[in-house]
Amino acid sequence: MMSSRPAVCLIAFLCAPVCRKSGVPPPSSVTHGAASVLQPGGETTVPYTLKPSFSKPAMNLPHEQRSLFYAGQALAKQPWVRAPTTTDTRDGLGPLYNARSCLSCHKNGGRGVMPKNGSPLTQGVLRLSLSGSDAKWGGVFDPNYGDQIQRNSIDLVYQIPATNIGGMKARLKREAEILIYWEESNFSYPDGQKISLRRPRIEIRDMGYGPFPKTIRLSLRNAPPLLGMGLLANVRQEDIETGADPKDRDRDGISGRVNTTWDFEHERAAPGRFGLKANRANLTIQIAAALQGDMGISNPIFSAQPCTETQNECQRGPHGLDKEGYEISLTLFSMLVDYVRSFGVPARRQSRPEAVKHGEEYFVEVGCDRCHRPSYLTRTDSEHPYLSEQTIWPYTDLLLHDMGQSLSDGRSDYEATGREWRTAPLWGVGLSKQVNGSSAFLHDGRARTIEEAILWHDGEAASSRRAFTQLSPSERDDLLVFVRSL
Template structure:
C-alpha cells in the first residue's frame, strides 16, 4: 500500500508544477514580488530591490553608508556621524545587522553580546502605555559607553540541554537559555525586573511589510478564536512617537513599532545613543549623572541624526530586496510545502499576501509576495514566554516572524540560530519550541515520520 508521502511525490512528478495553485501563474520563486533578486551568496540580504526607481538610488546608497559606518564620540571633525552614546549597544546599525542579516547570542561566556540586546522593565505601564523602564537602567541594558561614562553592565547567557524523544523513538535535544547580570554600575536591578533578550532580525523585505494594508492584517486577526481553530492572532497598538496616537504595530519582535521611520529612529536612540526628530533626548536614567553631562553631537540646535539622513536610512531599509526562493521544483521541497500546510503552520505563517500602496514607493506597492507572516502577535506558550508585556502584547506573545530568507542565515551570517533569542540550533529545534497557539502544529510535526519531518524542514529552508 502506498504511503501518503509516495502519493504526494507521484502527483508532483505528474503535474511538474510549483505554482500556489495549478494554473494560477503565480511564481513562488519571486518571494518579494518585483523586488526579488536572484542571489544566494553572502551579500544576499544587502542588495537593492530589483525594481528600484531611479529617484531612490541616491537615498538608498546614502542610507547604506549611514547604516554601515561607525558613529564616533562628540565632538569630532566628522560632524555628520558624531554623538555616539553616551551609553550604547553598538556603534553602527550593521554592528547588529551584519550584512543586513540576523544577530545571534554569544557563543561563549567570554564573548560580549554583539548582535543581541536585553530589554528591561518593571511591572506596570509607562505614560504611553508601553513597558515601564527599570528605574536605574532604563528600557535596555547598555553594555558599552564613551570615556568618562560608566557602562551599565553586561548580561551573560548559559544553556541547559532539554532532551526529548519523537513518537517514533528518534531523540532530539533543545537548549534553554538563562541569563545573569554582571558588572552593574548603578546598583542591583529591581527585584521585580522583567527582561527580554532579542537578537537582531534580518532586514530584507521591510518595505513590503510596511506596504501591506492595515485591513489585510486585521482581517486575519481572531483575538477570541471565534473560528475555534486554536489560533487567536491579535494586533498590537503601540504609541506612534510621531503622531502621538496608538497605531497598528508591524515591526519588532512584539510588533511594537508602527513604521520604518519609527523603527529606525528607535534603534538609533536605543542601540547607538543617537538622537533624532523622533527621539530627541539621550537615554540617561536619573542615577546616571555622568551620562547626562556627557557631550552630545556638534549641532546643539538640533538632533544628532538629521532628518535627511534618517530619511535616507529609511529608504535603504524599505528597499532591501528579498532573495528568490530556492529549489522550488525539488520533489522533497514540494512535499514539505504540502506538509507545512497540512500540520497548520500556515495558520500564522501566511504564505502569500498582496501589498497595498505605500505612497512614494511604487517598488513595494501592489506586489504579490510570500513573506510567511501575518504580522500579528500570538501566544507561543510558556517555553518561549519572556513574561514582559509590550503595549498590547503580553508576556507570552510574539509577532509571527517572516520566514523569507531563513535558509540563508548560515550563508550570510555564518550561523543557523533561530527564534527571538537564538536558542534554536536549526529550524527543527525552532519548530519544537513552539507552544501555545502553535502547540497543535508542533505536535502534528512530531507525529510525522522522520523523512516527512525532514521534508518540511527542507521546505522552510528553501524560503
C-alpha cells in the same frame, strides 16, 4: 540582466485572479511552486547569488535612487564616533550604547549571532521592565537603567582597554555586561529520534548603576533579519486585521492579535507591526528607537540622550548635536529609513523540487500556514512605486500569538503579554547562515536550526508542533526542505 523580469510578468498573470482583490491568499495555501512564489518579494526580488545578503537594494529600485541607497548604507554600516569631531554628521555615539552601527548587529541585513556558552552578548539587546503598563512607552522601565541595558560607554576605559591597566576607573560607567549561558535538554520524537534543544540563562555582571529591583523582568532579543522591510510596511492593515481572531471565534485554537502601540511621530495610538512583539508602529519609529536606544544617537523622533535621570555623567555628555539639535539630522535620518525600506528579498532556491512540493503540503497539513500566512498584495504606494502592488510571500500574519510558557519572557510590551510574539516572517530563513553565519532563530536566538525553532512552538502553536512531531522522519525532512527553500 534583470533575470526576475519574465517571472514577474508570470506572477501578475498567474496570481491576478486570486489575489488582486484583497491580497488574501487562495484558501489552500499549497502553491506547487507557482512562478510567483519563486519571487517572494515580487519585482523587488534579488536573484540568488553565492553570497546572498538581506540588505541588497530591491531589484526594481529605480537607478536614480541607487546612489541615495548607498549613502544610506554608509550611514548604517560605518561606525558612529563619540563627539566632538570635525564633522557633525557622524558623531554623537552614546554616551551609553550597545553598538556603533546598525549593521554591526544586523550584519548583511541578517540576524544577530548569539554568543558561545559563557560569552558576552554582542548582537542582541536585553530589555528591562517592571510590572505595570504604559500606553505611550509600552511598559514601566527600570528607574536607573531604562528600557534596556547599554553594554558600552564612550569612556576611554572601555574604548581603549589598555588604559585600564593601572586600575583606572571609568567616570562614565557602562551599564553592565551580559553573559549568556546555554542550558541543554533533550527532546524525543514519538518515533524515538532525539534532538538537543538549548535555552539561554542570562547573567548580568559589572552593574554600573546599582542593583535591579527584585521584580525586574528581563527579555533577551536577538537582532532579526531586515529583508523586505518596505514590503512588510506596505501590507495593508485591513489584510492583517482580516487574519486576527482575538477571541478565537472559529475555535481552531489560534487567535492572533494586533498590538496597539504608540506613534511617536504623530503622538497617537497606532497598531504595531515591527519589532519582535509587533511593538513598533512603523519603520520610522523602529529605526528612530534603534538609533537612540542601541547607539545613543538622538534624532528627530527621539530627541533625548539614552540616559536615565539618575545617570548624571551620561546626561552631561559629550553629545554631538547639530544645528537642528539632534545627533542625526532629519535629512540623514530619512535617508537611513529609505535605505532600510528598499531592501529586496532573495529569490527562492529549488534544489530538491519534489521534497519542496511535498514539504509544502505538510506545512499546510500541520497548520503552519495558519500563522505563517503565505501571501499578500501590497498597497498602492505612489511615493515608493517599486513597493506598490507587489505580490509577496513573507509567510507571516504579522499578528501576535501566545507561544506558550517556554518561549515567554514574562514581560509585556504594549498589549502583548510575555507569552506573545509576532509571527516571524519565514522568507529567506533558509539563507540565514549563508548571509552572515548566524542561524540563531526565535526571538532570543535559542534555536540553532529551523527544526529546533519548530520544536519550541507551544501555546497556540502546540497542535501544529505536535502534528509536526507525528510526521515520519522523511516527511519532517521534506517540510524542513520546504521551509529552507523560502
